[in-house]
Amino acid sequence: MRWTQALIPTLKEAPAEAEILSHKLLLRAGLLRKLASGVYTFLPLGLRALRKVEQIVREEMDRAGALEILMPALQPPEIWQQSGRYETARDVLYKVRDNSKREWVLGPTHEEVVTTLAAGELGSYRLLPKNFYQIQVKFRDEIRPRFGLMRAREFIMKDAYSFDTTDEGAMASYRKMYDAYSRIFERCGLKTFPVEADTGVIGGSHSHEFMVPAETGENDVVYCEACGYAANIEKATSGIPRTAARELGAAVEKFPTPGVVTIAALSKAPHAVPANRQIKTLVYLADSKPMLVLIRGDDQLNETKLMARTGAAQVRPADVANPADLAHFHALGAMPGSLGAVAKVPADWPVLADERLRGANDMTTGANEDGFHFRHVSLERDIRVTHWHDLRTVTAGEPCAKCAKALKIRRAIEVGHVFKLGTKYSEKLGALFVDVDGARKPCVMGCYGIGVTRTLQAVIEQCNDADGIIWPLAVAPYAVCLTPLVVAPDSAVMQLAEKIYAALTAAGVDVILDDRDERPGVKFKDADLVGFPIRVGLGEKSLAKGEVELKPRGGAITFVKAEEAVAAVLKALGR
C-alpha cells in the first residue's frame, strides 16, 4: 500500500472524548473514529489490525477443533423468553420493531440461538461433541459506554459454544478452550493471566477470565504471588480468620446511641466499639424479596457473592429514598443505622450472615429501634441466622487461603472468559440428544468469549511509548513502513524504495510505502505514532554509502547494504 492512496488521518492532538492512552492512540494513529457514544468506525489501518487479531483467533479455534459458523444478530424475542433471559438480561437488550410492529432483539450474545441450532441438529450422541464458534458483532445497551472500544454498545466478539454428552466431556472441552485462549493472547503479543471468576447471570459452575493487567481496567483481581492463586474480586476468598470468640457471658443489653448511625461513629467515644466487634446489618431485596445480610463492621459486602449465593437474578439494597422500600424498614422498626437482627425480624425473612461472624459473640449491633444498639450479642445465641455464606470482599494483604502469604490486588482488563454452563440452556431450549442407552439427555454445554475489539485496544494499552503505538508483529496493520526521504520518481532513493517495496510485496510482507512528499520529521513521527514494527529509512546520505536504515519500532537503527535490504527485513520479521 502506498501512503498517498491510503487513508491514515493521524492527529497531533487527541480529541477531548478520549481519556485513556489506548483510546487516544486509536484516534491519533488514525485507526478509529467515533460515530456516537460507544459506536465506532474502523478506518483502514484499524480494520487491518482487527483482522489480524480475528485471524489468530480463527486459527487457534480451528486448531482446537471448533467449527466456525455465523449466527444472526437479529433474533426473535421468543427464544429469549424461553431461556428466561428476556427478563434477566433486559437491561442490556436492544429491542427493535419492524414495520409490522413485530419485536426483535439485537443479540448481546448467542446462547439462545446456538442452543436452538443444537436442538435441531445434534440429536444423537454420534454427532457429539461439537464446538461452534463465530466472530460477530454484538449489541449491548451498556449503561455507560466508555474508554473507546473497551466498553462499547456495538463490538466484535468471538463466541464459542461446546456441546458434550457428559460432564467429563464438557470439562475436556473447557480445557481445550482454556488452552486455546492462552495461545491466542500470547500470539497477539498480550501478557494475560487467567483468574477464577464468578459465573453471573449466565449461570454455570466453572469459569475463568483472561485478564490483561492495566490500571485502566475495570476489574479488580486478587492474586497471590507465592502460590499463583488468582481470582476476580467478585469471586475471591482469603484465609482471613473468623472473629475472635469471647466468653459467652453477659446477656444482651440495650443502650442508647442517639444520632449514631454509622460504624465509624459507634467506634468513637463515648461508645468506642471497634468496627471489628460490630455487626453491620443490611436490608437487601433479592428478586424483590426482603432479607437481612450480616457483615462484620470492618468488612464490605460483595454483592456478586450475595447474588450467587441467593440464586437471585437481581439483588439490590433497600433504599430509604424509595417509598416502596420504606415498608421493609418499618417492618424492622428502625431506619438504617439502627438496624439489627436480634429482635423484631419478621419470621419469613432470611437472615444471611458472613462466615467471618460464625461463632462471634460479645458483638454490638443495632436494636431495630432508632437511637439504640445492643451489646453482648452472640451470633449463635441471639440471632436466627438462616444461611451462612462467604459474603465479604477480600482486601489486599489478607492471607491467601491456599498458602497464607499476603494477597495482592490489581486492576485488569477482561479480554476473555470461559464458562462451563452445564445443562441450563440445553434443558430450557430443548437441546437433547439420544445417548447410547437410548435415553434422551440434555447436552452439557460450555461457552467461551473473547472481546476481539477490546483485545485490540488492550494490545495498544500494553504496547506503547511516548511516541505512539508499538505493535506486536502479529497484529500490526503493516509489518514494514518504507520511508524514502526523497519521493521524486526518478530519484535513486525512490527507485530503490520502489524496488524494495515490490520485492517485499512479492514476498507476502504487509508493507506500506510512505510516498508522501513530506519532510522527514513528519514521516518519522507518523511512523512512530502508528507503530509499524519495522521502518526502513532510505535517504540520500546513507544511500551515498550504499546503505539503507533498518529501525525496529522502539529499537536502535542498524545500517544494511542496499542490495541486502530485502533479506535483512525478512530476517528481522523472522522469515
Place this chain on the structure above:
RNA sequence: CGGGACGUAGCGUAGCUUGGUAGCGCGCUUGCUUGGGGUGCAAGAGGUCGUGAGUUCAAAUCUCACCGUCCCGACCA
C-alpha cells in the same frame, strides 16, 4: 438512574464573570522556502458559537428546557 464537567471551524482552545464586529494554534488550499525527527514566510478557504424558547434595542455571553459528549458512582453475560 444519582453526582459532576463540558458543548465556539476537521482537531485543540480563548472569548462568557462585566451582553455590542467571533479570535488563536494545529490541520486544510495556493505560492515561495526548507529538505534526516511535526521547516519558515506570505496569502486564502472554512463558523446555524449543540438545539429551541425567553429576557433585551442588542445574546457565544444572562434565564429555562431539551439534545449530545465525557468523568465518578450504580450496573455489567
